[in-house]
Each structure stands twice: as structure tokens, then as C-alpha cells.
Amino acid sequence: xxxxxxxxxxxxxxxxxxxxxxxxxxxxxxxxxxxxxxxxxxxxxxxxxxxxxxxxxxxxxxxxxxxxxxxxxxxxxxxxxxxxxxxxxxxxxxxxxxxxxxxxxxxxxxxxxxxxxxxxxxxxxxxxxxxxxxxxxxxxxxxxxxxxxxxxxxxxxxxxxxxxxxxxxxxxxxxxxxxxxxxxxxxxxxxxxxxxxxxxxxxxxxxxxxxxxxxxxxxxxxxxxxxxxxxxxxxxxxxxxxxxxxxxxxxxxxxxxxxxxxxxxxxxxxxxxxxxxxxxxxxxxxxxxxxxxxxxxxxxxxxxxxxxxxxxxxxxxx
Amino acid sequence: xxxxxxxxxxxxxxxxxxxxxxxxxxxxxxxxxxxxxxxxxxxxxxxxxxxxxxxxxxxxxxxxxxxxxxxxxxxxxxxxxxxxxxxxxxxxxxxxxxxxxxxxxxxxxxxxxxxxxxxxxxxxxxxxxxxxxxxxxxxxxxxxxxxxxxxxxxxxxxxxxxxxx
Numbered sequence: 001x002x003x004x005x006x007x008x009x010x011x012x013x014x015x016x017x018x019x020x021x022x023x024x025x026x027x028x029x030x031x032x033x034x035x036x037x038x039x040x041x042x043x044x045x046x047x048x049x050x051x052x053x054x055x056x057x058x059x060x061x062x063x064x065x066x067x068x069x070x071x072x073x074x075x076x077x078x079x080x081x082x083x084x085x086x087x088x089x090x091x092x093x094x095x096x097x098x099x100x101x102x103x104x105x106x107x108x109x110x111x112x113x114x115x116x117x118x119x120x121x122x123x124x125x126x127x128x129x130x131x132x133x134x135x136x137x138x139x140x141x142x143x144x145x146x147x148x149x150x151x152x153x154x155x156x157x158x159x160x161x162x163x164x165x166x167x168x169x170x171x172x173x174x175x176x177x178x179x180x181x182x183x184x185x186x187x188x189x190x191x192x193x194x195x196x197x198x199x200x201x202x203x204x205x206x207x208x209x210x211x212x213x214x215x216x217x218x219x220x221x222x223x224x225x226x227x228x229x230x231x232x233x234x235x236x237x238x239x240x241x242x243x244x245x246x247x248x249x250x251x252x253x254x255x256x257x258x259x260x261x262x263x264x265x266x267x268x269x270x271x272x273x274x275x276x277x278x279x280x281x282x283x284x285x286x287x288x289x290x291x292x293x294x295x296x297x298x299x300x301x302x303x304x305x306x307x308x309x310x311x312x313x314x315x316x317x318x
Numbered sequence: 319x320x321x322x323x324x325x326x327x328x329x330x331x332x333x334x335x336x337x338x339x340x341x342x343x344x345x346x347x348x349x350x351x352x353x354x355x356x357x358x359x360x361x362x363x364x365x366x367x368x369x370x371x372x373x374x375x376x377x378x379x380x381x382x383x384x385x386x387x388x389x390x391x392x393x394x395x396x397x398x399x400x401x402x403x404x405x406x407x408x409x410x411x412x413x414x415x416x417x418x419x420x421x422x423x424x425x426x427x428x429x430x431x432x433x434x435x436x437x438x439x440x441x442x443x444x445x446x447x448x449x450x451x452x453x454x455x456x457x458x459x460x461x462x463x464x465x466x467x468x469x470x471x472x473x474x475x476x477x478x479x480x481x482x483x
């Protein structure tokens with residue numbers, strides 16, 4: 001989509017907005033992961049705060065509801081000493097007919113330094129990034145089916161934390177790939193960081209038609225797809241994005257694609273299990289796995305704060 | 319530019335150890351500022367036979383030039399393996415110049431707790447202070463027209479070099 005000029009980078013090739021992992025060089029991804037590593041130490045201290053973004057105004061613009069992502073961005077911004085303003089826009093100006101760009105222009109006039117944007121429409125953060133003045137940074141906190149780069153990055157951080165070297169891994173992404181912005185960000189991040197084998201597993205109706213162009217191996221059968229993998233990345237079944245008959249029923253989905261202890265036993269014995277949350281227990285993942293010893297789902301949430309601190313501080317400094 | 323050669327870092331380390339000996343207790347905490355100060359803290363820690371392990375600090379998240387320079391590429395995690403609250407501390411750095419790094423380090427330290435005292439040890443003091451900060455232990459005072467940095471070779475030997483930035 002943006003092959004010639006990447007709107008995320010400034011003229012020095014540094015990260016100015018974080019809109020999508022697609023098109024970002026591995027060097028920038030590794031810089032974010034390394035910086036997050038140092039922030040993990042900060043969040044373990046007595047005072048879990050650094051003065052880096054003191055006096056900066058960061059606006060959480062959530063045009064689509066979210067609790068976890070908004071909260072972790074808010075915590076991250078506060079730990080960087082920024083001022084955070086939360087706006088749930090579906091219930092304010094949008095319902096009065098104001099356009100997205102008018103909303104953003106008004107907030108920019110209130111001296112915003114950074115916008116964290118969640119929107120149900122793919123491309124909304126790009127649109128905002130193109131129209132803000134060049135001293136404002138935009139972070140995509142999830143847009144439609146397109147991308148959720150900070151989730152992809154925190155997943156990479158989690159994998160690196162437990163598995164160290166990306167170049168030795170087999171990774172499976174399981175479930176509703178079609179509707180998942182998380183899956184797209186994960187696939188781009190994994191391939192950019194050098195994972196040699198990325199698999200996607202799901203029913204034909206929940207896989208995008210062009211998925212094999214993304215450099216992944218496609219499986220429709222869990223028994224084959226999970227064999228000997230090091231990392232299992234589960235996705236949430238997105239009922240709210242399904243308008244049509246993609247699935248017979250959630251029970252049917254669980255039978256074939258739900259992660260149970262029996263299915264997980266096909267992966268390597270030390271395989272880790274990730275899930276971006278919120279989980280549908282008994283639909284895509286069984287509770288014995290979600291709460292089991294191979295699950296790293298709660299560490300993902302903790303690492304998410306450090307990743308968002310890293311992204312915000314790198315952007316603000318560029 | 320100065321034509322005078324830089325002093326031998328190993329001799330300065332020995333001089334610094336002599337100045338600090340007798341002024342530290344076994345539970346004094348040494349904290350080296352990444353990177354040169356951390357190498358120096360490691361050497362001082364061994365020579366002074368302190369009980370508590372030494373800590374390291376990367377002050378990047380506390381620097382006052384973030385607005386102009388942004389974040390450096392690689393920020394090392396700060397690691398303070400002892401309780402700061404109520405402890406006698408010595409900050410260790412390779413080169414003392416404007417004092418801004420030391421200010422950042424003190425700000426960071428107070429986010430770990432309230433030390434009973436902080437003193438400063440520096441291998442060289444090259445003047446040029448922009449803040450009211452002084453070192454209690456100095457290897458040597460030098461005049462240098464440009465930045466000086468500490469280097470460490472594969473054998474762990476320290477040396478001083480003029481740096482280009």
C-alpha cells in the first residue's frame with residue numbers, strides 16, 4: 001500500500017507515527033523491543049515512573065470501545081509522566097455529526113502532542129496522521145481489520161522473552177485470521193524479525209483469500225498445524241465483526257479449532273501459548289490451557305505496558 | 319585542542335581507589351553510570367571489597383536533553399540489586415563535565431528510595447560545570463578541549479580517548 005514512501009517514517013528514516021508493522025524495518029522493531037526491555041525494569045521499581053514525557057499531552061481517541069488497550073496506553077503514558085486525556089468518541093461529537101478530522105483538528109488546537117487512535121474503520125489512523133501537523137505523533141491502537149501494531153510488538157516481546165532467538169522458531173497463529181488486525185500485525189512482525197516458519201490455522205471461511213501471499217503456511221487441521229511448533233498464538237473469535245454465516249456455531253468451532261490440552265500436546269513440550277485477550281473461554285481456548293503452565297497470557301498484558309512506553313517515548317523523541 | 323597526552327586510566331583507577339579506601343563502609347552501595355562508569359564501578363567494587371553488589375544506572379529516561387536529542391538507540395536496563403532507602407551511596411562515572419548526567423542520575427536514584435547520602439566518584443574531572451555539582455573523589459583533573467571517553471579492551475584494561483561527538 002505504501003511501498004514508495006512510508007508515512008510512518010520521518011525524513012531521517014526514524015519512526016514518526018506507528019500505524020502498522022508492515023513496511024517497518026527490522027531495526028526499528030528491535031529498537032522498540034530493546035527499549036521496552038529497559039522499561040520493564042522501571043515498572044518493577046518502588047516509583048514506577050520516569051519524567052521523560054513530562055508536560056506532554058497524549059490523547060486516547062477511542063472511536064471503538066476497548067478497555068484493556070486503552071488502559072494499558074493510559075498506564076504507559078502516565079508512567080512516562082505525560083498528561084493523558086481519554087476520549088470515547090462514539091458517545092460524544094461523532095453522534096452530533098462532527099467528522100473525524102474536525103474532531104482531531106479541535107484536539108490539536110488544544111495542544112495535543114500525540115494521538116492514540118482506535119477505530120473500527122481500517123485506515124482511520126493513517127487518515128489522521130496525514131492531516132495532523134508534523135509535531136504531532138499518531139499511534140494506531142487498532143483499526144478495523146487492518147493492524148494493531150502495539151499488540152503485534154508486545155507479542156514479539158513476549159516471544160523473545162521466553163524463546164530468545166526468532167530465527168529458530170516455528171510459530172502457529174490459530175483461529176479467525178480473516179477479521180483479525182492482530183493476526184496481520186503478528187505475521188508482518190514475525191516475518192520481519194526472521195521467524196523461518198509462520199503457520200496460520202483456521203477454517204477456510206476465516207482465512208483471507210490472499211493469506212499465502214503473506215509468506216505463511218496455511219493449515220486447516222490443528223493436528224497438522226500445531227505439530228512441533230514453539231509458539232501458539234490464539235486469536236479471539238470476533239463475533240462483533242461477523243455479519244454472515246462464517247461458522248456453524250461456537251461449539252463447532254471449539255471442537256475443531258479450540259485449543260485444548262490434547263491439541264497443545266502436539267506442539268513442542270515447552271511451547272508457549274499467547275492470546276491477545278479478551279478470551280472467549282470454551283470457544284477458542286479451553287480454561288485448562290488458558291490458566292495452564294504454558295500460558296503466557298498475563299505476562300503479555302504486563303509487557304504491553306512496557307512496549308507502549310517504548311513506542312511513545314521513541315516517537316516523542318523523533 | 320590540547321596537545322598534552324591524556325593520563326593513563328589504569329593509574330587513575332589506582333589513585334581513585336586509594337582516595338576512596340577508608341571512606342567507604344562494607345554496606346556502601348556503588349552505582350556506576352552506563353557505560354564507562356559501570357566498568358569503573360566494577361573495578362572499584364572489587365578493589366574496595368564491598369559486601370553489597372554494585373549497581374548500574376542508564377540515565378537515558380531522565381536526561382534533560384531528550385527534547386533535542388530523543389532517545390538513544392540502545393538504553394540499558396538500570397540494575398540496582400540492593401535497597402536504596404537509607405543507604406550510603408557513591409555514584410561512579412568516568413568523566414565529570416557539565417554535571418547534567420549526575421543530576422539525571424540523582425533524580426533516577428530517588429525513584430528507588432531515599433538514600434542517606436550520595437557522594438560522587440569520577441575518574442576524570444574536565445571542568446565545564448553547568449550545575450552546582452562536585453565530586454568527592456576524583457582520579458585527576460584535566461583540561462581537554464573536546465569530549466573524553468573511557469574505553470575498555472578485551473583484557474578489561476581501561477584507557478582514556480578523545481571522542482568525536
